[in-house]
Amino acid sequence: MPRYGGLVWVATALVALAAAAGVLAYWVNRSRATANEPVRQAVSVSAEQIRAARDLGCDVVQVMALGKGANITLVLIPTGGFTMGSPASEVGRFEREGPAHAVSVSRAFYLGATEVTQAQWKAVMSTTPWRAQLHPGRADDAAANHISWYDAVDFCRTLTAKLGRKVRLPTEAEWEYACRAGSSGAFCFGDDVQELSQYAWFSGNRPALADRRPQAVALKEPNRWGLYDVHGNVREWCQDWYDESFYQRSPAEGPVGPVSGTEKVERGGWSGDEAEHCRCAMRGYLRPEYGFYASGLRVAVEIEGKAGR
Numbered sequence: 369m370p371r372y373g374g375l376v377w378v379a380t381a382l383v384a385l386a387a388a389a390g391v392l393a394y395w396v397n398r399s400r401a402t403a404n405e406p407v408r409q410a411v412s413v414s415a416e417q418i419r420a421a422r423d424l425g426c427d428v429v430q431v432m433a434l435g436k437g438a439n440i441t442l443v444l445i446p447t448g449g450f451t452m453g454s455p456a457s458e459v460g461r462f463e464r465e466g467p468a469h470a471v472s473v474s475r476a477f478y479l480g481a482t483e484v485t486q487a488q489w490k491a492v493m494s495t496t497p498w499r500a501q502l503h504p505g506r507a508d509d510a511a512a513n514h515i516s517w518y519d520a521v522d523f524c525r526t527l528t529a530k531l532g533r534k535v536r537l538p539t540e541a542e543w544e545y546a547c548r549a550g551s552s553g554a555f556c557f558g559d560d561v562q563e564l565s566q567y568a569w570f571s572g573n574r575p576a577l578a579d580r581r582p583q584a585v586a587l588k589e590p591n592r593w594g595l596y597d598v599h600g601n602v603r604e605w606c607q608d609w610y611d612e613s614f615y616q617r618s619p620a621e622g623p624v625g626p627v628s629g630t631e632k633v634e635r636g637g638w639s640g641d642e643a644e645h646c647r648c649a650m651r652g653y654l655r656p657e658y659g660f661y662a663s664g665l666r667v668a669v670e671i672e673g674k675a676g677r
């Protein structure tokens with residue numbers, strides 16, 4: 369027996385190594401699975417969302433099945449008021465973000481916890497607008513990009529027809545309200561730009577200087593309302609026509625932008641943007657027919673009946 373002692377030891381060590389590798393593979397696969405289905409288990413919502421859901425008699429988090437195994441996780445955005453725009457003192461601020469003004473959102477709605485991913489887009493549209501374009505995302509769980517405003521609206525209309533629910537782009541006011549989630553700072557977490565890397569893919573932390581592709585969604589911290597990547601990754605189309613002076617005459621309740629224009633609003637900045645361009649109040653805009661690598665979307669879903677009031 370002693371002459372086999374070395375062999376036994378080696379065999380035991382190999383078994384232990386194999387077991388360790390198995391555990392490692394389990395954890396790697398587990399974290400990959402979490403990245404692919406990022407929010408089903410991991411949505412963290414706030415007390416005001418839970419309270420609103422109870423009052424309205426609706427879910428605080430919903431998983432909307434799209435077919436082909438794809439889902440969009442939605443979180444409830446409660447009614448409330450906020451100050452839209454930025455104060456003149458905010459670093460990196462543009463004139464078009466002012467005047468900061470009081471806005472109320474008087475209808476609760478659902479908003480996608482993440483930007484629409486490639487897998488979600490393909491499940492609904494059976495197209496790949498990013499293919500053979502500049503800076504496409506790497507995988508199915510990357511945010512869809514190269515989406516024009518018209519494409520984004522088509523996505524919402526197709527989902528509406530398919531599911532019988534009112535799916536649409538958020539208004540600019542709804543977007544900023546949801547992005548802030550109660551924050552009056554430059555970002556959803558406050559004003560300290562040093563923290564941005566925990567919440568966003570932007571020019572300060574993209575994997576390589578020339579790498580501007582969208583990353584997988586929901587790898588960063590969410591805001592207080594469970595929304596991922598509100599800063600950076602891809603810019604998110606809003607319903608509204610862009611008007612640089614709109615805030616000077618904006619109604620206080622549920623503003624929807626001017627009735628016509630030449631550009632549509634996109635919000636939140638993208639992975640190639642400087643931190644300042646990812647601020648809550650930053651107003652991006654682009655002609656609706658253009659679908660550049662920076663452009664993606666996040667869907668809003670209306671709550672119908674009593675619960676929506």
Ligand SMILES: [Ca+2]
Nearest residue numbers: 597600602636
């Ligand atoms: Ca974004």
